[in-house]
Structures are given as C-alpha cells and as structure tokens.
Amino acid sequence: MPGNGKQKPYVDSNGNGIPNELEDMKILIDVYIGNTKPQKAKKSIVKSKNDLFYYDNSLIETHVLHGVNEIALNAEVSDISNIESILAVIYLPLDNNNKHSDWTEDDLILIELNNEMDNRNSYKGLLKNIQNKGQYYINIYAIDNERVYTLIKKMNIYQKGISVPDEYEKSDITIITKVLDNVQQRNFHTEGDEDWSMIYGIEDVNYTITFDNVLQDCDAVIEIYNNTGKTCIKSLKYSAISEAKTLSWLCDKSDIYYIKVFNFNPNIFGNDTSYELSCVNSSNADLYEYDDLLENARNIDINKFDCQHHNFHDKGDCDWVKFYGIEGKHYTIQVSNQEAKSNIQLELWASNDTNIDIKHPSEIIKEKSIFFYCEKKGIYFVKTKNKDINIFGKNTGYDLKVFIPEGGNFTSMITGLITDACSGIPIVNACANVNFKNSFISNTKGAYVLRHDETGIHTVYAEATGYNNFSENVFFEPISNFLEPFDIKMYPVVSIKDAVVALQILAGISPVDCYDINKITLDYVINMLSDISSFLSKEDN
Numbered sequence: 001m002p003g004n005g006k007q008k009p010y011v012d013s014n015g016n017g018i019p020n021e022l023e024d025m026k027i028l029i030d031v032y033i034g035n036t037k038p039q040k041a042k043k044s045i046v047k048s049k050n051d052l053f054y055y056d057n058s059l060i061e062t063h064v065l066h067g068v069n070e071i072a073l074n075a076e077v078s079d080i081s082n083i084e085s086i087l088a089v090i091y092l093p094l095d096n097n098n099k100h101s102d103w104t105e106d107d108l109i110l111i112e113l114n115n116e117m118d119n120r121n122s123y124k125g126l127l128k129n130i131q132n133k134g135q136y137y138i139n140i141y142a143i144d145n146e147r148v149y150t151l152i153k154k155m156n157i158y159q160k161g162i163s164v165p166d167e168y169e170k171s172d173i174t175i176i177t178k179v180l181d182n183v184q185q186r187n188f189h190t191e192g193d194e195d196w197s198m199i200y201g202i203e204d205v206n207y208t209i210t211f212d213n214v215l216q217d218c219d220a221v222i223e224i225y226n227n228t229g230k231t232c233i234k235s236l237k238y239s240a241i242s243e244a245k246t247l248s249w250l251c252d253k254s255d256i257y258y259i260k261v262f263n264f265n266p267n268i269f270g271n272d273t274s275y276e277l278s279c280v281n282s283s284n285a286d287l288y289e290y291d292d293l294l295e296n297a298r299n300i301d302i303n304k305f306d307c308q309h310h311n312f313h314d315k316g317d318c319d320w321v322k323f324y325g326i327e328g329k330h331y332t333i334q335v336s337n338q339e340a341k342s343n344i345q346l347e348l349w350a351s352n353d354t355n356i357d358i359k360h361p362s363e364i365i366k367e368k369s370i371f372f373y374c375e376k377k378g379i380y381f382v383k384t385k386n387k388d389i390n391i392f393g394k395n396t397g398y399d400l401k402v403f404i405p406e407g408g409n410f411t412s413m414i415t416g417l418i419t420d421a422c423s424g425i426p427i428v429n430a431c432a433n434v435n436f437k438n439s440f441i442s443n444t445k446g447a448y449v450l451r452h453d454e455t456g457i458h459t460v461y462a463e464a465t466g467y468n469n470f471s472e473n474v475f476f477e478p479i480s481n482f483l484e485p486f487d488i489k490m491y492p493v494v495s496i497k498d499a500v501v502a503l504q505i506l507a508g509i510s511p512v513d514c515y516d517i518n519k520i521t522l523d524y525v526i527n528m529l530s531d532i533s534s535f536l537s538k539e540d541n
Helices: 022-028 496-506 522-540
Strands: 061-065 071-076 083-091 108-115 122-127 134-144 149-159 184-186 194-201 206-212 220-225 232-237 246-250 255-263 275-281 308-310 318-325 330-336 344-350 355-359 368-373 378-386 398-403 412-420 431-434 439-441 447-452 456-463 470-478 488-490
Touching (some): 071 149, 318 431, 330 344, 412 456, 470 488
Parallel strands (some): 412 488
Antiparallel strands (some): 083 108, 194 255, 308 398, 318 378, 330 368, 412 447, 412 470, 431 439
16 A cells, blocks of 8 residues: 555446546446445535535426527535535436436436636536437536545436427517417417417407417416507416316407417426417407408508418408509419318409409319509509308308518518607508518508518608608618517698698688689788797797
8 A cells, every 4th residue: 555555446437447537437326335325434524505405306406498508517515625526417318218217328427517716615517418308317426535425416407499489479569460360379489478469359249269289388378458459358377277278258349459478487488388379259250350341451461471361251241451562563462271162252453443353263273363563553452252142151261362472581670650740640551661572551550560581771661641751771670579669750741732821820810712822922921921920029028
C-alpha cells in the first residue's frame, strides 16, 4: 500500500483496464456488495440543502419540453469539503411496452456536473440531444471521497416534441378570425395560446357549440363574446371528469359573436392539447345567413387555402358573397365538396346588378369554377343556389372560395380598422389592396386584413365612396398572434360647395342655395372670411 497506506476503490466494470470511469459507475450505480445499506462508519457526509426533497414525489423537479433538445442540470450541496464529484444519471425513454425495470446500459447516460467558480456550493451540467419523445428520469448523486453515493436531486423531463400550430393560428385575433362554419381541429401550440372563431348569430335561434376528440393535455374553457369581443356572455369549463362537451346558447339579437377557447392552465400547451370545435343551430342555417340578397352579401377572403362552408337551409335559399376585384387580375370562383343533395348553380355579378357569368348545375360534376378576368376594378358578387329550390336542409352543404391562381403562400400580413379621419367612424365596404394584388372589403366594424407572400415594405391602397384615396408604404410583419394593428384613416372628399357652406356657418350666415357654384364670387368668400376673423377676434378679447 503506497503513500499513507490507504487504498482507493478500484472499479473496472467494463473491463477495459481503465479504473473508475463514468462507464464503470453506470454499471454499478445500483449494485451493492454485502449489506444493501452502507455501514454507519461509511455513511456519506454529503448533505443536500433540501433534505426532505425526495420523500415527497410531488416535489420532484419537472420540466416539459416542446422540441427544445437540451436542458441545464444543476445541484447544490451545503458542504463540499469531502465531495469528489457530482454525477447525473439519465434514464432514457423506453418503448410503451417496456417497464422501468427493463432499462439496460444502453438506456443510460452519465454526465458529471462541474463546480461553479463563483459559487462553490453549486454544480452545473448540460443534457443535450433530448430528441426522442417521452419521459427522461434523472437522478443526481453526490460522490464523496469514500466513494459513497448520496441521492441529492431528482428530475423528470417530458419531451413532447415540436409543437405544431393548427391551421387557424393565423387568424387567432378577433378582428380577422375565421367563421366557425365547419368542424375545426385546433390546439394550444404556445404558452397562453387562445383560439378565436366567429359566428353570425340569428335572433331567437339556439346554437350548440360542441367540443370533441380532446387529447390528454387539453383542459379547456369555452367562452362566447358579444360583437366587441370584450363582454363574455356565456362560458363552459371542459374537463375529462365532467365530460361536459357542449355549450348551448339562445341568441337574443342578430349580430356577430366571437368564441374564445383557451387552456385552463395556460402553462400547458403542445401537440397533446388538440381538440375539435364545431357549432350548429336549430334552423340548420349556415353561419353566414342571412345572405339571400345581393345587399346582404358576406365578405369572402381571397385565399386559395380557406373556404366558406354554406348550405341551403330553407326552400329557395340562395347565398351571396362579395369580393374586391383588381383590374388586370385573374380570379377563380370555385365550388367544391358538394354534399349529396347539393347541385349548385354558380353565378358572378357586377355591382351594377349585371350578370357576368353563370355555371349551370350538373349531376356529374361536383366541383365547378368560374374563371374571371377583371377588366375594371370594383366590388363583385357571387351567387349560389340549388338547381331544385324544393331541395334544402340536410346534405345540401358545399364549400366556396375565391382566389387568384398565381397567388403564392401568404407569409406576412397587416390588419386594423378603416375609419373616417375626422369622426373616427368605421367605414364599411372600403376596398383595400396591397400592391394591387391581394384585396379585402372592410366589414361592418371597418375591420380589414391584407396578406402578402413576402415580408417587408409594401404599398397599401384604399378607396371608399365619398373619401379621398389612401396610399402608404407599410411594413408587413410575419403572420402571428401579436401583430400591431395598422389603422387606415381616410379623409372625406370636400367639394367647393361644402367649403362655402362651412364658411357660411362659421360666419354666422344662413347657408344659401349654391348648387350653381359659379354664382359664388371671390368678394363673397372674402367677406365671409372677414366676418369669421372679426368673430374670432371678439372671442379672443
């Protein structure tokens, strides 16, 4: 025995001739020779700052990862004088058919934690390549100079995988949210994610919102809001225990309503929070009613990826939608996914009540399209009706969309309100477009959304009856839930007649009939301005 006559333990479990490697420790981590408890004289003198930590499994440190492939490991001890090393033993996820007792050497990873220079009681390491989905169990041991192992910390790591947003995430803002007109599959893909959708409520009609096919991490709350999106009318807390899956609601006023769904615990998100949401009403009307007349036409987003789902709920029912056509652009108006009793006549109309094109019903072709070259900018209308007006109700549904064939994938957008710059009143049916490509018609709240296939600065144009045209260069941000609104303020057109009347009022003169503007002389205008100036001088004194 060289030196002081003491022997250090010599372990070569893997037989490679090199003693006391981490691999050797891995093999012997749970192996004892003789008594399974260390003799009192050999008991570890290393103590954790959390001595009771391991007697309550609820206090095990737990982390949930959503595609992040590394995590920091750390441990603290109160006395480091006899510590030789701090070792983390990581048990990798097993297949569903295996039990924890089935772990082999290949299912373990050993990481030695390093002592922090600025805090000698703290040890840190990094677990990398956490790629496989499942649960990782981590035991962190303190090893003293007598080679006694003391468990000082436990960690559980759950790798859920990269959280993929649902297809509706791009419209999870009340101002541009999609209509809940079919079964929508959604999830909470980020922390605090909220899902918004919209319905057109009809007075005295009962609606049932259904929550189905719910995955394990979804513990959601459903809320119905009024047309401002700020006042909650009714709510439902879903839970696997109560199995409450439907929210029934009687609409007391025909208007737009919003549906908000969020996870009860906002910190829980990811791929296992998926659910299906749908809404039906007792009258079997689609969620765009009542749209039976041209003047009641609903806006349709020009988008090759999204459809509106309609049906014929009553005898003679027909559906109208509208879009803003840009001169020189080709448009496709397409009907698809017709149900068994749906045999549609598709029509395109101009704003002057002129029928431009018509596609007659066909018993064979269940998808039909109108290909339209826009020669003059303006609002255009699409009308659909069933071939036999006596066939309506169940199985008369169909999908409708309008798109520009050469349009690309939308990756950026802006959204906001179009309002009167003087009064702040929303402007309805204002026509906005970006670079004379994608376009949108503002709704009853003045809301609009414009999408583009490139992030960056693009020119936005807007026009509305009675207002000066608007144009401005705007930065289009990548599509997300946190867009800063860009509001378009439009100034009313002021004619010479309007200016003269305003001057007459300011001068305290009764407005005269000035339809013949040529009768207004320059002297008359100067006299009015003089009167106004005198009036203002008196007010200042």
